[in-house]
Amino acid sequence: MKPQPQQRTLTIYALLDSPSLTGAYHFEVRPGDTTGVEVSATLYPRKSVDKLGIAPLTSMYLYGANSALAVNDFRPEVHDSDGLLEQTGGGEWLWRPLVNPHMLRVSSFTDEHPRGFGLDQRDRAFTDYQDEEAHYQRRPSYWVSPLQDWGKGRIELVEIPSGEEIHDNIVAYWVPDTPLTPGKPFNFSYLLSAYLYTPLWPPGGRAVATRTASISNRSGDNSRRVLVDFWGGDLNRLGATQPVQAQVSAHGGDISNITVQRLAENGVWRVAFKLTPKGTQNVDMRCYLTLYGEALTETWTYLYSP
Helix, strand or coil: CCCCCCCCCEEEEEEEECCCEEEEEEEEEECCCCEEEEEEEEEEECCCECCCCEEEEEECEEECCCCCCCCCCCCCCEECCCEEEEECCCCCEEEEECCCCCCCEEEEEEEECCCEEEEECCCCCHHHCCCCCCCHHHCCEEEEEECCCCCEEEEEEEECCCCCCCCCCEEEEEEECCCECCCCCEEEEEEEEEECCCCCCCCCEEEEEEEEEECCCCCCCCCEEEEEEEECHHHHHCCCCCCCEEEEEEECEEEEEEEEEECCCCCCEEEEEEEEECCCCCEEEEEEEEECCEECECEEEEEECC
16 A cells, blocks of 8 residues: 555554464554654464563674774774663663673573663764774664563573674563463563664663773783773763762672773763682673762673683
């Protein structure tokens, strides 16, 4: 059917059929500076489904500022997205920078009544990539907003090792705790937003860069220097003498030598600290900035694998 000049939406219907379930989908596409796709679906399980991924997003991350990957390339960074963004049911904003791991990694972020999640491309300058063909600085970010209560579950982030930028090696999706049972319909709906810039997600300060480096070349010393840069929100109105503090914690490692400073060159607030992993186990870190006990930024969360 040919659309009329006054129409501003496009409706798409789709059917799903597989050995384990069947289903019907309704997509309503709304173009604009932020393009929205409202998704409604009803699934009919034919057999028990223990794990269902809702609102799957895929992307590519080859390397970036936080990458330990040795590359022979003229480009400083190569990725379609550089982090997973989440707003929990409690209202906390979480930011997990992506990596191109040496081995398959699956991270879970348990939650109840999630408010949204997405794969974000934050580095928006041509100088970040120096790629006149791929234009990675123009790749859209994607955000999923549930349109009903999704209950208890988890966001899973899958990071797959890749040696080429032609592969989508990043996957994120929501997994409900309640399994699907045969003969019982399962309904869900969400709004998928695609954008380049938005002031909505998140509204406060953001982690805009993550960098790590080895501190010592001595055998047996696996400590690292970690730098996290924050920018935006109320941070941009604070002078360098304000008593901004970093709340840093780690599971699987020790944190020491924490410093916070406002960089005179660009106004970015930089947190630096020493990380000492405990043996060879992964270290799960968290960091955010506060002023007089009030949070100024999202929570940066990072998984370091020795």
